[in-house]
Amino acid sequence: MGKSRKEQAESAAEPLGGRIRQAQRAHIIACAERVFADHGFGVATMSRIAEAASLPKANLHYYFGTKLLLYRAVLENILTLWLDDMDPIVPENDPAAALGAYIAAKMAHSRNRPHASKVFAAELLHGAPELRAYLGLDLRRKVAEKSAVIEAWMARGLIAPVDPRHLFFTIWAMTQTYADFDTQMAAVLGIDKLGAADYATGTATVTRLVLRGLGIEPAGETMKQQRRTA
Amino acid sequence: MGKSRKEQAESAAEPLGGRIRQAQRAHIIACAERVFADHGFGVATMSRIAEAASLPKANLHYYFGTKLLLYRAVLENILTLWLDDMDPIVPENDPAAALGAYIAAKMAHSRNRPHASKVFAAELLHGAPELRAYLGLDLRRKVAEKSAVIEAWMARGLIAPVDPRHLFFTIWAMTQTYADFDTQMAAVLGIDKLGAADYATGTATVTRLVLRGLGIEPAGETMKQQRRTA
DNA sequence: ATAGAAATTGACTGCCCGGTCAACTTCTTT
DNA sequence: AAAGAAGTTGACCGGGCAGTCAATTTCTAT
Numbered sequence: 001m002g003k004s005r006k007e008q009a010e011s012a013a014e015p016l017g018g019r020i021r022q023a024q025r026a027h028i029i030a031c032a033e034r035v036f037a038d039h040g041f042g043v044a045t046m047s048r049i050a051e052a053a054s055l056p057k058a059n060l061h062y063y064f065g066t067k068l069l070l071y072r073a074v075l076e077n078i079l080t081l082w083l084d085d086m087d088p089i090v091p092e093n094d095p096a097a098a099l100g101a102y103i104a105a106k107m108a109h110s111r112n113r114p115h116a117s118k119v120f121a122a123e124l125l126h127g128a129p130e131l132r133a134y135l136g137l138d139l140r141r142k143v144a145e146k147s148a149v150i151e152a153w154m155a156r157g158l159i160a161p162v163d164p165r166h167l168f169f170t171i172w173a174m175t176q177t178y179a180d181f182d183t184q185m186a187a188v189l190g191i192d193k194l195g196a197a198d199y200a201t202g203t204a205t206v207t208r209l210v211l212r213g214l215g216i217e218p219a220g221e222t223m224k225q226q227r228r229t230a
Numbered sequence: 231m232g233k234s235r236k237e238q239a240e241s242a243a244e245p246l247g248g249r250i251r252q253a254q255r256a257h258i259i260a261c262a263e264r265v266f267a268d269h270g271f272g273v274a275t276m277s278r279i280a281e282a283a284s285l286p287k288a289n290l291h292y293y294f295g296t297k298l299l300l301y302r303a304v305l306e307n308i309l310t311l312w313l314d315d316m317d318p319i320v321p322e323n324d325p326a327a328a329l330g331a332y333i334a335a336k337m338a339h340s341r342n343r344p345h346a347s348k349v350f351a352a353e354l355l356h357g358a359p360e361l362r363a364y365l366g367l368d369l370r371r372k373v374a375e376k377s378a379v380i381e382a383w384m385a386r387g388l389i390a391p392v393d394p395r396h397l398f399f400t401i402w403a404m405t406q407t408y409a410d411f412d413t414q415m416a417a418v419l420g421i422d423k424l425g426a427a428d429y430a431t432g433t434a435t436v437t438r439l440v441l442r443g444l445g446i447e448p449a450g451e452t453m454k455q456q457r458r459t460a
Numbered sequence: 461a462t463a464g465a466a467a468t469t470g471a472c473t474g475c476c477c478g479g480t481c482a483a484c485t486t487c488t489t490t
Numbered sequence: 491a492a493a494g495a496a497g498t499t500g501a502c503c504g505g506g507c508a509g510t511c512a513a514t515t516t517c518t519a520t
Contacts, residue, residue, distance in 0.1 A: 018466070040356055042272020046508060056469050061509060118355050121410075125348050125355075126270055128413045135417035143418050160442070166435040169415055173407035174400045183358045185399055187365035188373050205396040209443035212390070248496070276478060286499050291479065
């Protein structure tokens with residue numbers, strides 16, 4: 001009856017399984033994320049995902065059961081990344097530094113995980129049928145908590161008064177647009193795809209709008225930004 | 231051989247047709263816009279659109295031929311709205327007033343035509359296969375033109391220096407997020423759907439970030455915003 | 461070495477979708 | 491009034507999709 005050493009650290013939500021299972025699931029999720037991002041849930045097909053993963057279609061069903069379950073696995077995988085970016089926003093920190101770090105982290109995600117951002121965006125666009133619970137509980141709680149920090153800063157006169165929730169909405173919008181709508185940006189800029197310089201300019205622009213918008217200076221060494229005061 | 235009075239003003243791209251044709255096409259496009267926005271191109275089906283329009287499926291095919299053609303008609307219908315918002319941005323205007331008007335116009339569209347915004351957003355998300363040409367030509371030209379205005383304002387020392395293109399990217403992101411991601415906002419705010427007050431707060435927030443971000447005051451009578459300077 | 465578990469895979473199926481068509485009705489024009 | 495054009499519609503079809511399954515191979519544990 002004693003558990004063998006097989007299951008080393010079985011937590012609540014079955015994170016383990018054999019070493020093969022873990023690796024294959026991760027691989028399939030990564031490939032599925034790309035396909036879902038490129039085509040949307042409806043146009044994406046299990047065959048296409050299978051092809052992207054270099055596996056037979058039946059194998060995907062062996063690991064995930066149904067297309068919807070695979071899609072949910074992709075979404076959950078994404079959510080684990082998202083929330084932690086807000087960590088620097090605590091009362092003790094300097095507003096400029098904290099918000100600057102938050103914006104930088106979000107922009108980095110837009111650059112490094114564009115597919116994740118797109119899948120998330122598409123899910124929200126269509127009413128978030130699979131994420132309603134997460135949005136109304138975990139995210140809502142997190143935003144309430146961090147909004148209190150923003151309000152504390154406002155009360156101490158460190159930043160100008162704004163609605164903290166809408167401040168987050170606009171920061172999310174500006175940072176994720178660099179992942180979600182990169183196609184539009186590239187077309188407008190007349191280039192094939194965004195490069196490091198574009199993300200740097202984007203980060204500078206977003207940082208400037210948010211910090212100056214809140215009446216504070218881009219604290220210390222933010223970025224090699226043009227500094228020519230009239 | 232002379233044209234009867236039937237075709238009164240046949241322009242280049244067949245905008246007319248009988249009065250019935252015109253009305254039915256418009257009705258179908260409106261219903262299709264909603265279905266595409268709610269479900270995405272792939273999940274949306276011709277039957278569902280037909281049901282939404284209270285018409286038999288074969289009727290949609292009579293007017294639009296294929297699902298893709300109907301989708302393109304929806305997109306084109308949307309594009310006619312988008313570009314004109316930028317009109318107030320001309321060199322003679324005061325930057326604060328011009329940008330404030332632009333932001334207000336975009337926010338109004340987010341509120342009044344959320345489905346249009348969502349269809350457009352989904353199209354961009356998935357690489358804009360049907361809009362590449364438009365983005366690279368018309369939109370690119372328009373942005374170049376308006377960027378020149380922004381740069382002229384900068385040169386005259388009226389606003390702080392930023393990259394004009396990225397300024398537009400962030401304004402688009404902030405304003406359209408109120409249409410595209412309304413689900414997320416409602417969940418975070420703990421309400422069913424956004425109301426007039428939420429759009430007002432959003433407009434105030436975006437206006438503040440952009441104008442103060444550019445180092446200028448929210449010119450004149452912008453909005454009944456909280457004004458409690460420390 | 462061996463036996464049971466886990467993983468792999470090609471072949472198969474039933475369903476629903478986009479699209480077609482021919483019969484029919486309603487408009488429009490003179 | 492009449493006839494042709496425009497619009498409407500139910501029935502139908504082939505294709506591609508998600509999902510299944512049984513046969514087989516590979517892993518793992520002892």
